[in-house]
Amino acid sequence: MLETVLLKFGLDISDCLVLPVGNGLINQTWKISHRNREYILQKVNTDVFKEPNVIDENLNKLKSFLEQHFPDYIFVAPLKSPSGHTLIETEEGAFRIFDFVKNSITLNTAEDAQQAYEAAKQFGKFSRLLSGFDASTLHPTIPDFHNLQLRYNQFKTALESANAERLKNAAEAIEAIEQQQYILQKYLDILSQKLEVPLRVIHHDTKISNVLFDQNGKGLCVIDLDTVMPGYYISDVGDMMRSYLSPVSEESTDFDQIAVRKVFFMAIYKGYMSEMADILNATEKDLFIYAGQFIIYMQAVRFLTDYLNNDVYYGARYETHNLDRAKNQIRLLEEYTEHGKDLHLMIEQIGDLTNIS
Incomplete structure (x- = not known):
């Protein structure tokens, strides 16, 4: 071949x-x-x-x-x-x-806050450099990829067709998703432009393995550009929150180990805003913490929907695999939301965003 x-x-x-x-x-x-x-x-x-x-x-x-x-x-x-x-x-x-970019390396996980900072800075730089590009001229490569309204509707449809045993097993997770609908409502406000959030050129897959680093740990650029398309900046920031904040991955069933590492949150904030503070409008800046809720909630919805649909999308290594993934993300969302006031205070203490370095 x-x-x-x-x-x-x-x-x-x-x-x-x-x-x-x-x-x-x-x-x-x-x-x-x-x-x-x-x-x-x-x-x-x-x-x-x-x-x-x-x-x-x-x-x-x-x-x-x-x-x-x-x-x-x-x-x-x-x-x-x-x-x-x-x-x-x-x-x-x-x-x-x-x-092949010579003398470059990739990382599978963000092992320290400096790595998170460098990755966030590179994703911010990518969107900053393309802020003068008309995002509407790009094609959506995966239509509705981060469309929370669609994902929630798919979840509701799955509830209607799921078998009784899976509905029973997932009852607690279903209740948690339904109690967090305010996250969906804020997204609907963005779609309706009640909140002024413009479409930008967004990467949409900001795991740290999609950043090239040099031998000294400095970020060089972002890679794996297939998901680059028009979107809202909360997608990139939220995916970093989901991927970098917890010391354990979405596969962990030791839910007590799921936590929000605040030093990583600040690293993401400082890194991204060092590039994008002059680009984002006031409404977008106010949504920075919401970005984490948006993506974590959406991923929990997607895992739970797949469990209710008998694992037809993600597949499963064992019967409750996607249910456990959903519970993992629900727990991360709860931890993240619980620390919301602290995260807001940390941002306020930084002061003028345009002076971040």
Whole structure:
């Protein structure tokens, strides 16, 4: 398979060292060493990204903008093949190739607050540099990806069709989700523009493994750009809150270990705002803490919905896997909300956001 693909990119597999890399769950990835150059080859998962050409078009638009306005920024965009295409579609699938960023590393988890700061700064920088780009010209690569209204409606539909045993097992989690509907209501206020929150170019998948770091732990740029599309900034900030704040992951069933590490919260705030404080409007800034509630709640809803639907989306390693994931996120949401006043006070004590460094 790869021999034909590499030839289309002008590379002879007999002259290449090919190694599978990464632990991503979506796309298939290989590192290609060819003479004095290194590349990353990816096969796009078309089960998730139904129209890979849409991603390709988005990335080429963004690349053109950044090359014109911020040529020094490391934008890891697909390279052109000898035929001039940045996406090669074959019988085996859709492929693209990137330059490998030398002397860069990735992290699987945010192990300390400085790493969280650097990651948040890079995601903020990405949106800041693209704040002059018309987000409406980008295609949604996963329609309704962070549409909380849709996710809640799917949850309500699942309640109507779920079997009695799963409804009984999930009764406490269902009640917790329904008690937190104010989070949905605030999102509806954003959609209706009762709250003035503009569409921006947003990454939508801000786990720390989507940041490249240098050997000294400094952030270089963001990667895995397939989910870049129009969105609200709360998606990026909220996903960092969900991913970085707790010392245990969404897979943990030791719920007593779930906690909000306030030093990580402040690292996210300072890192992101060091880039975006001059870009966000007053309403957006007021929603910074809400961003965490928004994404954590939505993920809890999605896990619970899948459990009620017999695990048809995420799959499950054991019968209550998605229910346990939902309970994990509900507990994180409760911890996060409980500390809300403290988090507000910490932000207030920083003072003028534009002077963060």
